Amino acid sequence: MTIKALAFGIGLATLGASPWAFGEGNPAAGKKKAETCSGCHGEDGNSNAPIFPKLAGQHVAYLSKQLHEFRSQSRGESTMAAIAEPLSDEDIADLSAWFAKGTVHVEEEEGDYSAGERLYRGGNLAKGIPACSACHGPHGEGSGEAGFPALRGQYSAYVAKALREFKAGERRNDRNQMMRDIAAKLSDEDIGAVSDFVSVLK
Ligand code: HEC
């Protein structure tokens, strides 16, 4: 048997064992369950205030990872811990499927975003900061498979808070410390500029 055929066989066996093996949720069920989330995250995942991250159009795998980590309190201190605590694995899959279907509203541009854009697209060689776009994509689309969240249109205030928390090591759920290592090299100015740029990125 060739390696390819073997891999294919394993793939089929996994699928056969359980259609839910990949945690695929039901968006219709998720929509109902999301009523308790809408006060902060909006009905379709476009949140009402910049301290609440937009969830609309985010990758399913990323949303689901965060909810599991809020529930197990491994993302760090967060108001989401108590909210995620009663959720079952199925709830998490359904809610993630629902919010991923939404379309994120990108913020209106006002002002000069060039410093943030330079950092986002080119990093800073002298300071050893890689380009954000290398992982989060040229349009801030991220990658579901690679576990890189979409950033496009996200509120600047939330992005800045996330970066400050990675920098301080308060948020520590990033695989291989990927974001903590990068955020450690960002100045407050870098954080402000790149967060503003992300909010208008599409
Ligand atoms: C009281 C307001 C509130 C409610 C209700 C709420 N959230 Fe949140 N949510 C937040 C805040 C604040 C954050 C940012 C938390 C942080 O950074 O620690 C957040 C973050 C998240 C994130 C992470 C987003 C990211 O980009 O990393 C997900 C996923 C999420 N919430 C899902 C939900 C779901 C699903 C529900 C309903 C079951 C819900 N939230 C209800 C306030 C709320």
Ligand code: HEC
């Ligand atoms: C090597 C890949 C990589 C690079 C380069 C990278 N990131 Fe990330 N980033 C990640 C990963 C992986 C996560 C998700 C961590 C997790 O699982 O919660 C993440 C998460 C984030 C988050 C949290 C999103 C949310 O919704 O809570 C922000 C904000 C962020 N990155 C901003 C940036 C910025 C700004 C840059 C450039 C200065 C950057 N990233 C460069 C891999 C990367």
